[in-house]
Amino acid sequence: MSLFRTKKRSIKKPQLLTPSKLGEEKGSTPTSSSLIETEKAVKEILGVNGDLQIKHFKVFGQFSAASVYLSSLVNQDVINQDILKPLMYEPEHLMGREKTLNNLINLIITETLYHSQAKTDANIDELIGGLLLGETVIIIDGVKEAIHIDTRKVEKRAIAQPETEQVILGPREGFIENISTNISLLRYRLPTPDFQVKTLKIGRLTKSTVAICYLKGIANETVIKEVEKRLSEIDIDAILDVGYLEQFIEDNPFSPFPQTQSTERPDKTVANLIEGRVAILVDGSPFSLVVPVVFNQFYQTTEDYSSRFLMGSFVRLARMLALVFSLIFPSLYVSLISFNPELLPTEFAVAVAGGRAGVPYPAVIEVLIIEVSMEILREATVRLPKQVGGALSIVGVLVIGQAAVEAGLASPITVVVIALTTIGSFATPTYTAAFALRMLRFPIMILSGIFGLYGIMVGVIFIFNHMLSLKSFGVPYMAPVSPENYQGMKDVIIRSPLWWMPKRPGFLQPSNQNRLSKNANKILEHNKVGNDQREDTTNGGSKGDHNTSSNDNLN
Amino acid sequence: MGDPKEITTLQATTILISTIIGVGVLPLPLFAVRAGETSAPFVTLTGILLAAIGLMILTYLGMRHPKKTIITYSQDIIGKWLGKLFSIFVIFFFVILTSLAAREFGAVVVTAVLRETPLEVTVIVMLLLASISCRNNINVFSYIHNFYVPMILAPVLIVVAFSLKNANSLYLRPIFSGNDIRDMAAGMLTISALFQGSFIITMIIPSMKSPKKALKASFWGILVSGGLYLLIVIATVAIFGPEEIKQIFWPTLELARTTAIPGNILQRLDIIFLAVWVLAVFTTLFSSYYFSIHSIKELLGLKDHKMLSYFILPFVFFLAMLPQNILHMYEIIQYIGRAGLLITIMYPAFLLIIDFLRSWRKKKNVAKSS
Numbered sequence: 001m002s003l004f005r006t007k008k009r010s011i012k013k014p015q016l017l018t019p020s021k022l023g024e025e026k027g028s029t030p031t032s033s034s035l036i037e038t039e040k041a042v043k044e045i046l047g048v049n050g051d052l053q054i055k056h057f058k059v060f061g062q063f064s065a066a067s068v069y070l071s072s073l074v075n076q077d078v079i080n081q082d083i084l085k086p087l088m089y090e091p092e093h094l095m096g097r098e099k100t101l102n103n104l105i106n107l108i109i110t111e112t113l114y115h116s117q118a119k120t121d122a123n124i125d126e127l128i129g130g131l132l133l134g135e136t137v138i139i140i141d142g143v144k145e146a147i148h149i150d151t152r153k154v155e156k157r158a159i160a161q162p163e164t165e166q167v168i169l170g171p172r173e174g175f176i177e178n179i180s181t182n183i184s185l186l187r188y189r190l191p192t193p194d195f196q197v198k199t200l201k202i203g204r205l206t207k208s209t210v211a212i213c214y215l216k217g218i219a220n221e222t223v224i225k226e227v228e229k230r231l232s233e234i235d236i237d238a239i240l241d242v243g244y245l246e247q248f249i250e251d252n253p254f255s256p257f258p259q260t261q262s263t264e265r266p267d268k269t270v271a272n273l274i275e276g277r278v279a280i281l282v283d284g285s286p287f288s289l290v291v292p293v294v295f296n297q298f299y300q301t302t303e304d305y306s307s308r309f310l311m312g313s314f315v316r317l318a319r320m321l322a323l324v325f326s327l328i329f330p331s332l333y334v335s336l337i338s339f340n341p342e343l344l345p346t347e348f349a350v351a352v353a354g355g356r357a358g359v360p361y362p363a364v365i366e367v368l369i370i371e372v373s374m375e376i377l378r379e380a381t382v383r384l385p386k387q388v389g390g391a392l393s394i395v396g397v398l399v400i401g402q403a404a405v406e407a408g409l410a411s412p413i414t415v416v417v418i419a420l421t422t423i424g425s426f427a428t429p430t431y432t433a434a435f436a437l438r439m440l441r442f443p444i445m446i447l448s449g450i451f452g453l454y455g456i457m458v459g460v461i462f463i464f465n466h467m468l469s470l471k472s473f474g475v476p477y478m479a480p481v482s483p484e485n486y487q488g489m490k491d492v493i494i495r496s497p498l499w500w501m502p503k504r505p506g507f508l509q510p511s512n513q514n515r516l517s518k519n520a521n522k523i524l525e526h527n528k529v530g531n532d533q534r535e536d537t538t539n540g541g542s543k544g545d546h547n548t549s550s551n552d553n554l555n
Numbered sequence: 556m557g558d559p560k561e562i563t564t565l566q567a568t569t570i571l572i573s574t575i576i577g578v579g580v581l582p583l584p585l586f587a588v589r590a591g592e593t594s595a596p597f598v599t600l601t602g603i604l605l606a607a608i609g610l611m612i613l614t615y616l617g618m619r620h621p622k623k624t625i626i627t628y629s630q631d632i633i634g635k636w637l638g639k640l641f642s643i644f645v646i647f648f649f650v651i652l653t654s655l656a657a658r659e660f661g662a663v664v665v666t667a668v669l670r671e672t673p674l675e676v677t678v679i680v681m682l683l684l685a686s687i688s689c690r691n692n693i694n695v696f697s698y699i700h701n702f703y704v705p706m707i708l709a710p711v712l713i714v715v716a717f718s719l720k721n722a723n724s725l726y727l728r729p730i731f732s733g734n735d736i737r738d739m740a741a742g743m744l745t746i747s748a749l750f751q752g753s754f755i756i757t758m759i760i761p762s763m764k765s766p767k768k769a770l771k772a773s774f775w776g777i778l779v780s781g782g783l784y785l786l787i788v789i790a791t792v793a794i795f796g797p798e799e800i801k802q803i804f805w806p807t808l809e810l811a812r813t814t815a816i817p818g819n820i821l822q823r824l825d826i827i828f829l830a831v832w833v834l835a836v837f838t839t840l841f842s843s844y845y846f847s848i849h850s851i852k853e854l855l856g857l858k859d860h861k862m863l864s865y866f867i868l869p870f871v872f873f874l875a876m877l878p879q880n881i882l883h884m885y886e887i888i889q890y891i892g893r894a895g896l897l898i899t900i901m902y903p904a905f906l907l908i909i910d911f912l913r914s915w916r917k918k919k920n921v922a923k924s925s
Contacts, residue, residue, distance in 0.1 A: 339669070340668070340826050342822060342823055343822055343823055343827070344821070345819055345820075345822055451680070452668065452669060453668065453827075453830040454668060454829075456830070457830050457831075457833040457834065458680055458681075461833070462684060462687070464699075464702065465684075465687075465691075465699055468698045469688075469691045469695040469699075476694075476698060478702060482698045482701040482702035483561070483566065483697075483698055483701065484563070484565055484566070
């Protein structure tokens with residue numbers, strides 16, 4: 001009976017903030033004006049906790065009061081210096097002024113406390129909530145309202161290099177777990193009022209702060225609204241990482257392809273914001289989630305843009321090749337060996353056949369076995385402590401590979417093929433995208449074992465069709481290739497010079513498309529040495545001050 | 556019909572190109588040579604012109620009714636029941652076309668690549684691929700075509716370019732050989748039947764961003780695909796000569812087989828060519844399959860076509876299995892193709908004339924009453 005009743009109640013109140021019974025009973029009872037009663041109420045709820053500190057003192061030597069806080073969450077120095085000291089040691093300018101219970105609160109907040117974040121509240125629920133967030137609460141006997149002062153101090157690690165997205169050229173900062181630090185890293189790069197951060201709390205237990213960041217006037221309004229809508233519909237007990245949100249807001253959860261991009265890099269996040277995307281940050285997660293995404297983003301890095309365009313383009317081409325490798329290379333090998341050896345040059349075909357002479361299995365089985373063991377090795381290396389990892393990779397790659405070939409389990413070329421594939425999948429900068437291709441490799445391998453090249457084509461067509469039908473927040477996944485977008489296309493296969501791309505990618509439908517000013521694309525002209533034709537140009541580029549040969553009028 | 560009208564002119568063009576280029580690429584030179592010996596290119600050209608006229612009629616008709624497909628506007632033009640009756644013919648024809656394309660594909664794969672795999676398996680795999688992809692809306696349909704077009708054009712162009720070093724221009728002369736004029740006409744019809752996929756334009760126009768540019772799209776569509784077909788015929792005839800081609804079933808495949816990439820990276824190109832050709836077949840199948848279920852949806856006034864996609868699969872498969880062997884199949888293909896021209900060219904022309912007459916009469920009535 002009681003079970004039934006509780007069930008019914010939870011249905012009635014779907015927006016229950018906390019499932020804790022303690023909080024629920026007290027609900028939103030107002031704080032009592034009696035110090036003892038309020039103290040009792042707090043102790044009733046939080047009394048078992050060893051870090052609950054209640055200290056009694058007298059405000060200005062007359063009014064009995066108590067400060068309540070959780071010692072694990074607060075900055076003790078602030079409490080001592082900025083709160084207790086001015087309250088207990090009556091400041092000079094208040095000497096001799098009349099102090100009554102009625103004006104006391106006002107007096108304390110406006111004239112006594114040296115703290116910028118202080119507010120009053122008269123609710124037990126808020127009081128407890130504040131305590132749990134690291135506030136110090138001052139309760140004064142005879143006054144209904146309590147003073148909440150933000151004294152939160154939580155240990156955080158220092159800003160470090162992002163582990164998963166390292167670059168050779170470019171900034172070295174990475175996000176950390178603390179959301180205010182992360183937002184500050186973004187604000188530091190975007191000192192513009194257009195950069196807006198909307199926050200909301202998600203998670204009934206964790207009450208995680210979620211921040212939606214975007215550039216007003218650049219990001220598409222409908223996307224922002226859609227993000228807010230999808231986020232506000234989430235009702236879950238805990239959001240421990242941005243990945244939790246990702247799974248709730250993505251368009252097609254059953255697709256192997258990621259439809260949001262998570263990045264550890266503030267500079268990458270800012271670059272995405274500037275292109276008109278929306279970033280989502282969660283307190284406690286060192287990743288930001290960028291939406292909407294298109295597929296080509298997953299093989300781009302910030303480095304492509306900070307290095308010269310030839311370098312960037314070359315690296316990008318290599319990366320795309322690696323992407324293709326990691327998807328179909330083993331299956332290509334299987335189908336060439338078992339279906340169409342006539343495609344290979346004769347000498348090579350003979351060598352392959354010689355290598356495979358002692359292997360008892362068909363090529364598919366052989367490749368599958370090696371591929372599966374490679375996956376196991378890879379997963380093991382991630383989990384192992386750093387010191388052991390090196391040893392394992394040597395054992396795994398050298399010893400097992402060599403032994404497998406000698407034992408007749410695999411042919412040497414298979415090992416080469418699998419090694420290339422694995423390395424190829426590491427070249428994809430985004431872990432999630434690389435993972436998608438890693439998973440899809442297996443069905444294609446099996447198809448190629450059954451149908452040869454025809455099987456590969458069918459598999460690839462199937463994957464492409466799926467990718468073409470995906471959408472991320474209204475943006476087609478394969479844009480700007482299909483549907484075609486001329487501006488965006490310049491940034492797909494090669495990374496065009498920055499002055500070739502004067503517009504923001506149109507497939508994101510940004511409200512403001514102009515990236516470069518019109519005159520600024522004359523960069524090539526004022527790079528000419530000793531250029532006289534520059535004299536009367538008033539373009540947006542540099543005036544040529546860096547070029548001494550023409551300034552000093554030596555000729 | 557809730558999808559936004561997003562198909563651009565370029566997308567419409569690419570849909571046409573990739574729909575037209577399909578299974579027909581392989582036997583095309585054979586058809587042309589059988590009809591016209593050394594004047595095969597000329598026969599091809601006339602076939603293309605005929606197909607172009609048909610496509611222009613269709614496009615013009617579609618532009619006069621920019622919000623409807625042929626299934627719905629035919630009911631406006633020639634009356635509800637007559638329109639429905641003809642639409643059933645159109646749908647049935649496209650179901651047959653789909654199944655024949657799948658069968659022809661299966662025949663090529665079984666003969667050239669997978670000799671031990673049963674024909675049924677290759678056909679059903681291809682049909683499954685098409686039917687699963689058909690569960691998307693028409694915008695995704697256009698994205699898919701748009702994406703594959705470069706990959707369809709490139710291998711053909713590469714093969715033609717690399718093979719031309721063996722070409723002998725003597726094989727192409729005389730351009731007008733005094734062949735039997737009836738043979739040539741039949742060949743022309745067969746070749747223009749290869750362009751029947753262009754019927755898809757009637758389905759595209761209502762979803763285009765600017766239906767007024769449909770004419771431009773069909774012009775470019777037929778120019779690129781027709782140009783490619785002509786190129787293939789010229790290259791094959793110039794390399795093998797008409798007499799040899801008559802002995803080969805799929806001269807284009809043979810063309811790929813004789814081609815070698817410099818550097819000896821791969822010994823043979825034909826398998827790679829076939830692999831990429833799977834793409835071309837897929838897009839053609841996809842188009843005719845999509846057209847069939849989309850038209851059934853329109854005919855029955857349904858909201859969604861997704862369910863139909865698996866529903867017609869058994870019928871298509873059954874039809875695909877009807878021809879007894881390759882020879883029988885090509886006989887049927889030529890016959891159905893020529894008969895189909897009645898549906899793809901004569902029927903739209905008939906509709907257009909009646910539509911003209913109706914609007915002319917309407918204008919006259921308006922003039923009279925005022």
